[in-house]
Amino acid sequence: MPDPGPREVARIVSLAGGEIIGRTRLQKVGCLLDLVGSGSGFEFSYHIYGPYSEELSIAAGDADALDMITVDDRVAAWGGRYSIYRTTMDFSADASVKSLARKAAQADSVALELAVTAAFLAANGEDDAWDEVAERKSAKATPEMMSKARSLYADFRKIDVLGRLPSI
Amino acid sequence: MTAKIEAAFADLPLAEREEKRRKAEASIRLKLGESGMMAATDQAPRVMDDVVVRDPYRQGQGEGAVLEAIYAVNRSNELKELSQLSQVVAALKKYEVYRIYYRESDEETKKALDMIIGEHCHA
Numbered sequence: 001m002p003d004p005g006p007r008e009v010a011r012i013v014s015l016a017g018g019e020i021i022g023r024t025r026l027q028k029v030g031c032l033l034d035l036v037g038s039g040s041g042f043e044f045s046y047h048i049y050g051p052y053s054e055e056l057s058i059a060a061g062d063a064d065a066l067d068m069i070t071v072d073d074r075v076a077a078w079g080g081r082y083s084i085y086r087t088t089m090d091f092s093a094d095a096s097v098k099s100l101a102r103k104a105a106q107a108d109s110v111a112l113e114l115a116v117t118a119a120f121l122a123a124n125g126e127d128d129a130w131d132e133v134a135e136r137k138s139a140k141a142t143p144e145m146m147s148k149a150r151s152l153y154a155d156f157r158k159i160d161v162l163g164r165l166p167s168i
Numbered sequence: 169m170t171a172k173i174e175a176a177f178a179d180l181p182l183a184e185r186e187e188k189r190r191k192a193e194a195s196i197r198l199k200l201g202e203s204g205m206m207a208a209t210d211q212a213p214r215v216m217d218d219v220v221v222r223d224p225y226r227q228g229q230g231e232g233a234v235l236e237a238i239y240a241v242n243r244s245n246e247l248k249e250l251s252q253l254s255q256v257v258a259a260l261k262k263y264e265v266y267r268i269y270y271r272e273s274d275e276e277t278k279k280a281l282d283m284i285i286g287e288h289c290h291a
Contacts, residue, residue: 003201006194058219062194065187 006063008040016105037163050117114149176289192288223262
């Protein structure tokens with residue numbers, strides 16, 4: 001399998017409904033697809049915001065440069081910057097995979113980050129992934145947000161994709 | 169690689185040069201991936217590449233910079249962030265460098281690389 005590149009980024013954005021808001025969200029949707037066996041071959045490792053792929057980040061810039069996606073950089077009301085990724089390219093995939101990607105793309109960004117990080121840690125051998133997430137991300141993992149993340153994850157697991165997410 | 173591309177587009181205005189550089193680097197990366205020269209099977213790859221980020225100073229919001237925001241007192245005794253006091257500091261910005269590695273003795277790979285790079289270094 002050749003190294004994943006810009007086309008695979010366009011695929012992630014396309015499966016998510018053609019739009020993903022935020023770099024972290026793009027990474028988490030990419031990782032989630034990878035965890036259910038519908039990924040594009042990007043390698044993820046644990047980073048500040050949970051699972052992260054440097055390859056995916058570079059390929060996103062390339063996809064923008066090659067007009068496979070558009071990246072709209074914005075400044076949030078609080079002063080931070082964020083990006084909106086869009087594509088009009090269309091990729092075939094199971095409806096369940098598209099449904100999972102869309103749900104992830106529309107989820108609360110912190111809940112998504114916590115949920116995908118827990119799944120990533122579990123898939124990499126962590127026995128108590130939620131506790132580990134709470135410990136690693138103590139600032140974000142408030143009881144309310146952890147509850148949201150668990151609920152989101154339960155919703156992800158209800159979607160009948162070929163490769164099931166780990167039970168955590 | 170970045171330096172070579174920037175040199176090829178040196179006569180263009182800054183914004184256009186930046187756009188051409190991004191496109192050229194993306195196309196070269198894509199071509200290299202497709203060429204099979206970076207494949208690591210039972211032998212070491214003929215070519216390797218990476219991207220390094222140089223982020224010298226953080227102005228206002230941002231992350232990952234070598235130096236966080238620095239504040240200094242000016243002659244009017246006001247506390248100012250350094251980029252407000254120095255045009256040089258204000259001009260510092262994050263940039264990326266694309267690098268390609270190959271064995272110097274491997275003439276065949278060098279020739280193939282020169283062809284790929286040459287295709288994308290025309291203004």
